Structure formats: structure tokens, C-alpha cells
Amino acid sequence: MRLLVVDDLEINRDLLLRRVRRLGHDAEAAANGREALEMLRASPWDLVLLDITMPEMDGYDTLGHIKADPQLARTRVVMVSAIGEADSVTRCLELGADDYLTKPFNPAILQARIESSLAKKRLEDQQALLLQALSREMAIGQRIQQGFLPDAMPQLAGWDLAGHCLPARNVSGDFYDAFVLPSGCLALVIADVCDKGVGAALYMALFRTLLRAMSCHATAEEAPATTLARTVRFTNDYIATVHGRDNMFATVFFAILDPRSGRLDYLNAGHEAPVIRRRGGGPLARLRAGVGAVGLFPAIHCQVETTALAPGDCLLAFTDGVTDALGPSGSFGEAALLEAIAAQVPPGAAGVLDSIHARLARHVGDASPQDDITLLCAVRQAG
16 A cells, blocks of 8 residues: 655654555655655555645645645545644544554554554445446446437437437336338337336336337237237236246337328337327317236236327327426326326427426436336327
């Protein structure tokens, strides 16, 4: 370990340097506080043995500069001073000193104070390395999970699509998806896996993969209702039987849209009821709310419903992280979301999502997100 001895008296510096080097550590010396700060900023040090009474800059000021500098703040500091008054000891500890030793010192006590401070420094270094490794792993996981979301929404004549997922933590249990089936129809999925964090993110990848893979196995002739029911049943039974011990489940809204006619077949498994804003205004329509989540019990009943989107209509699906978003005045709420959907916004699906996010940002303010926020929007262009 590297130790810096700071004392204005050469005899004291030499004595401390010999003691430290006998303990097997590297040691250098500085004659005053300014010189010490220059050396500390030039290269890393593990521990500073710091005198108080020095010219140019005393030990109090030097200690204050060390602890106020983000690059130096983690450096351990032991005060070694002839001043033994309680007020001086208290002041140093309040400024951030790790220990205090009065002169003349006992060599055994000096060794014990040094090794105790260095042991804490080693532990801090190990914790910092562990946190860096975890941060790198989380960044990798976040990047991989982003790959499960669409890089770009499908381009279909007469339709505008947009989706957004904002994790409450580094990774999310929410997801949305949009992809073209062999029949030429568009599959739209939004889901919310229970819980948050890494476990939910792992199951998010599993749910998303199963739903996409099974639905893409449909033939061009298979009816949308059959594709929806078959895909959700398989996904449910697989999670409930193979991974039932984990008690993980997801609420899922899964729809198949015929881009030519605007027909929308959908299956809602316990998810928030999506909203349709009709062209020309009027009351917002809510799709049927589903019962039962995917993955809890095998052999669930899959009820497929049908509606249609006319030119100018807008479909919005969302997770409960939107309505439950907390701000100083409480939850954002469903009424505020419906008001945002009904409001006149820039045309297109992205404009709808931007308007909602702007209202959410004003509501939440500086509060930390409590849940993942995910939105999926499809607009049938008028004319």
C-alpha cells in the first residue's frame, strides 16, 4: 500500500517513514499541506498520516480539501499530532478523518492504527471493484434486453406505429412487440411481467420469445383468433408447468391487425384495457379487459374478441406503470391518461406517445420511477 507522511518537521517525517517502511509499505513525505495535495492529485495513495500544525496550510485545511475533492475523498487519513485536546480530535473526525493519534506515539499503536485503516481501505476497494463489475454486467443485460424490443416498427401502408419502454431500474419486466405474420397481418403485443429487476427481465425475454416464435409458426391460412389462442395457451402452459416453482406470470395484451380492413382480433390476459380514440372525437372506447394472467395455471381459457379501426382511429395500449406513476400529488391515474389520449396532439403515433410522456414528466417531477412505463400506439392514417 502507498502511504503519504505529511509533517513540517523533518525529524518527524523521517521517523514516520522508517516506521511505515518497516511494515512493508511504500511511503513518501510532504513538508506541508499544499505539497501533500499536489502529490495526492498526481497519483493514487491509500493512506495519509497528517500533522495538524504546519505552515502555509495546516492539517485541518488539508483534510478539508482531501474530503471535498471527489477524486481524493476515498483516501484514508489518520491525524498524527501533538495536539491531544478533545476539541481537535472532534474537529478532525467531523471533517472526515478516519483516526487520530497523538505524539509522541507508541509504535505498536501506530502500527495498529495504520493496519486498521488500510484494512478498511482494502475492503472499500474490493467493494468498489465488485460494484464496477456488477455495473458492467447490468449494462450488458440492459443492452441485451434492448435487443428484445423492436429496432424499428414495421412499415405498413396506411398505418403509423410507435412504442416506448422506460425501465424503472436498469432492466425491465415490461415489453412491447410489433411484427408481421406470414399472413401479412400485424401482431401487436404489450406485456407486464410481475415484479421488477433482473428476475422480471429474464422472464420478459422468455415471454416475448415464446409469443413471437409460436405466432410466427402460423400458416397464412390460419385464422387470427386461432393463432392468438394457440400462442397464448402454449406460452401459458410452458411457463406454468416448466417454471411453475418460480410463480412468475405476465399480463398480456396480444392483438392481430389486418392492415387492409382494419379488423383487430385481440386477446387480453389480465392486462390493462387498451383505449381507442375514434376519428372526429367523441367518447373514448375501451377494449374488453381480460381476466387471468399468463403463466400462473395450466390450461387457461383464452377468449378472443374482435373490433375494427377505421381511418383516423388511434389504438393505445399501456402498462400499469403509466397510471401508477407517482408524483407529489399522488398517482398519475387513469383519468389523466385518458385526458392525454383525448387531447389534440401532433399527428401520428409518436406524437401521441410524446404528449403522454410530457404529461407524465410534469406529474412525476424529480421523483424516482416506481414501475416500468410502456406504451404501444397504432394509428390508422386518414384518407
